[in-house]
């Protein structure tokens with residue numbers, strides 16, 4: 275590893291990013307959590323802060339997607355969904371978000387308005403406000419067009435961590451894999467397909483809320499950068515269990531699978547912005563699956579695997595009975611995906 279300069283792979287959501295965070299970022303801060311809560315050391319989707327009657331969850335994300343407008347969404351929708359979904363992954367009902375917007379000199383008002391309207395309609399869908407913000411403008415060339423950082427706060431009585439999978443749990447995925455990254459890549463590369471490919475970017479609180487009511491969810495994570503392979507590896511490693519995934523149960527839209535193969539991309543490593551991975555108590559799995567499937571974003575949900583005793587490995591079982599280890603991704607060099 276080149277230890278002197280940041281490379282694109284350091285932001286790729288894989289092993290290089292994890293090592294950067296663990297070796298440089300986290301050690302730089304002396305106080306790593308609020309007393310009684312969780313924080314930097316857990317490296318979860320958000321931090322947990324105890325209050326009198328439960329917990330606040332606090333999370334933050336920055337968004338630098340290219341192109342700014344893509345099929346199925348734009349940077350505004352992405353910025354809101356990224357934060358809502360990290361709160362949801364902690365089992366927290368979103369309360370409010372804030373945003374910091376950095377704009378390059380010369381950026382059109384019309385595009386900024388489109389982005390703000392998109393943020394607003396996504397917030398309206400979830401039913402929460404944007405309550406504070408910051409706007410900065412930098413000189414031409416200082417950044418590429420616009421960067422949006424959002425923070426969100428949510429509430430839960432029982433936070434859900436990505437480190438609590440138990441042997442015997444089943445793994446549910448709430449929708450098909452790969453749509454965000456493949457839609458973005460196709461547009462960037464100017465690829466034309468008969469079917470209009472759309473990003474899956476969606477706010478998932480409505481899905482998670484019903485799932486939480488339906489049964490016991492032990493652990494949760496949204497498979498964004500690093501994809502399903504990255505999220506499962508993180509959950510398995512932190513929970514100190516193995517996860518076995520049944521390849522033919524993983525939902526992938528046919529056209530997405532075809533394009534991923536054509537581009538030589540491992541579909542399990544692609545970035546998603548509208549699906550959640552849930553570890554569920556075995557006896558509750560069918561109930562949770564049914565609840566997820568009853569939501570508009572969860573119709574293609576599937577039970578894709580099970581948790582076994584082990585030391586943190588993810589194993590893919592193919593339809594023919596073959597097995598291979600799904601490795602933690604190193605970190606895609608593909609920037610500006612989310």
Ligand code: MG
Nearest residue numbers: 319360363496
């Ligand atoms: Mg997350």
